[in-house]
Amino acid sequence: MKILITTIQFDPTTKGGAYRSIKNLVDGLSSVENIKILTQGIKNKFLKFFNLDVYLSSLKIIRTILKFKPDIIITQLGIAFPTIIISKLMKIPIIHIIRDTSYFCPKFTDIIEYGKACSGLNNRKECFKCINYWRSLRVLIGNKKNGWEYSLKSAISNILYKIRYFICKFNLNLLKKTSVNVVASNLMKKNITNKISSNVKIINITPINKRLIDTFTLVSYVDGTVVGKEKRLIFVMPTDDASYKGLDFILKLIRFIPKDYHIFIIGGYIPSYKLSWDATKLWIMGYIYSNKLLNTFYYESTITLVPTFSTEAF
Numbered sequence: 180m181k182i183l184i185t186t187i188q189f190d191p192t193t194k195g196g197a198y199r200s201i202k203n204l205v206d207g208l209s210s211v212e213n214i215k216i217l218t219q220g221i222k223n224k225f226l227k228f229f230n231l232d233v234y235l236s237s238l239k240i241i242r243t244i245l246k247f248k249p250d251i252i253i254t255q256l257g258i259a260f261p262t263i264i265i266s267k268l269m270k271i272p273i274i275h276i277i278r279d280t281s282y283f284c285p286k287f288t289d290i291i292e293y294g295k296a297c298s299g300l301n302n303r304k305e306c307f308k309c310i311n312y313w314r315s316l317r318v319l320i321g322n323k324k325n326g327w328e329y330s331l332k333s334a335i336s337n338i339l340y341k342i343r344y345f346i347c348k349f350n351l352n353l354l355k356k357t358s359v360n361v362v363a364s365n366l367m368k369k370n371i372t373n374k375i376s377s378n379v380k381i382i383n384i385t386p387i388n389k390r391l392i393d394t395f396t397l398v399s400y401v402d403g404t405v406v407g408k409e410k411r412l413i414f415v416m417p418t419d420d421a422s423y424k425g426l427d428f429i430l431k432l433i434r435f436i437p438k439d440y441h442i443f444i445i446g447g448y449i450p451s452y453k454l455s456w457d458a459t460k461l462w463i464m465g466y467i468y469s470n471k472l473l474n475t476f477y478y479e480s481t482i483t484l485v486p487t488f489s490t491e492a493f
Contacts, residue, residue, distance in 0.1 A: 181248060182215070183215050183216075183217060184201065184204075184214065184254070185217045185218075185253075185255075186218060187257060188219065215247050215249070229346050230257050231346070236261065240261060244269060244271070251272045254273060255275070259275050263353045263356050267356045274359045275354065282350045285343040286343075300344065300348050300351055310344075311337065315328050321427030410481075411441055413443050413476055413477065414433075414483075443476065
């Protein structure tokens with residue numbers, strides 16, 4: 180069997196979960212003799228905002244398929260959309276791993292008014308209303324400074340988001356052309372199946388491997404006391420300064436956490452100018468490259484804080 184995997188990049192120095200997950204998949208398919216990984220070649224900053232730069236790699240995808248002749252294609256991230264079109268035309272089964280909903284939400288993150296569920300792209304009027312509301316919400320959560328919602332830049336971004344609506348609608352329709360769409364959570368499945376047919380499967384794409392669990396004792400460097408796991412809060416940083424995923428809101432929330440709790444920052448680094456408060460209970464762990472240690476942290480976590488407003492985390 181020949182398997183072709185298309186993704187944005189496959190770089191060992193990459194710190195993100197999408198790379199780690201696809202790397203685990205490749206390792207798990209080690210018994211398959213022929214696996215080829217194709218990454219996005221040509222990039223364009225302007226087209227990237229509209230998720231259209233991936234189509235510049237279409238000829239590369241076609242040439243690779245004609246030469247490699249895969250029996251099945253696995254794809255993820257933005258390059259998935261031209262891959263889906265090409266695989267459909269060439270009648271090749273395709274599995275699409277949906278990492279997040281940013282390709283199906285004009286403003287990149289599927290949060291709407293507090294306590295309300297997103298109805299998807301079914302109603303353009305409601306979608307545009309949500310985009311307009313997002314201007315104020317970004318200020319409310321601390322992602323933008325007070326008054327930004329009245330600026331020219333804010334008005335321009337609103338127009339661009341509304342253009343993205345039609346692109347997101349097209350992306351959503353492409354999901355109907357795949358053999359299987361894989362998502363990581365029930366909430367994400369609900370969000371997607373609200374808009375497309377039911378060829379969506381839930382798979383824990385990055386599961387905790389209990390065989391890679393270790394035990395360790397954490398001692399506070401402030402007072403020398405042992406930090407029990409019931410007093411540990413794991414704070415997952417998907418990228419450095421993940422403001423667009425809710426970092427500023429979470430940092431405000433941390434101020435109200437009881438003083439005897441310890442917060443472990445795993446992943447990206449928080450900019451120093453955002454830590455303008457007593458951070459003695461903060462453990463900056465950075466990126467953890469040891470799967471054993473990472474699995475242990477997640478497994479022993481009583482409460483995990485994830486700075487994201489997107490459904491892929493839930």
